[in-house]
Amino acid sequence: MAVVSDFHLNGKRSVTVFVTLDVEDPRLALLQKLLVAYKVDWLDQRWDEYTDEEYDAAPLIVMQALADNHVIGGPRFYTEYDLSNACPACGAGMRQTGVYMLDGAGPSMVGLGQYRAVSSYSEIIVDPPLAEALARAHLTGLSLRSVHAYQPNEALIELIWKQMWASHTLPPLSPRSTGIDFESACKTCKRGKIDTTSPERFVYRARDLEGAKDVNRMWEHFGYVRWNGDLKTAVLWQPYFVVTPKVWRIFKDAGVTGFQWLPIRVVED
């Protein structure tokens, strides 16, 4: 499959072509040869695709939000956090203590009307019917919390959407995970600011999964961080949710889009 975008920016023509091929497809090597021959810049992104049977059989599944359903919120909008266990260098380990606040004045709020579930720096916010379906399933480790919209000089508005909240944090990933650049992790805590490459494969040791709930959070924090100790300017991505197939099934049956689901792999040591 190929998608082409062709536009002019500052008088310069820019053509971007997205080509999706199976890794076993002989045309992949041919394409790479042509890119080298014609000196074209390219980015190679790889991912695994899974069947419903594989999801149903997975011990746990990492839930990653895609960019399109992102809603701005968090510390810059007066969400309160306990910083007593936060890493001074990257903020990882801070704990949300107050109601999650979204940027009620910003354009990203429209996502709440367009998606069944949105993400906000790896927090997940679900619409009322999805919140009810999750509550009815009596999932372990999950609670649902209120979400407010913050607008300068206006009273706070309590929204009908709910924030997913997990009480359990899994132990660190196995170093056998791939596509995860442990070298990039925060030097102080080893927990934050971790970069990923592709394909991402999250591996856990079997013994570390004892006590896992239906809904858990990862120990690691991935991605961009802006942290100088001041919550008013902070951008802090929270750890991914890691859930059982039961939770995947509820999201799937609700027709939720905008998330990538990656079954974990388990090793003995």
Ligand SMILES: [Zn+2]
């Ligand atoms: Zn850190």
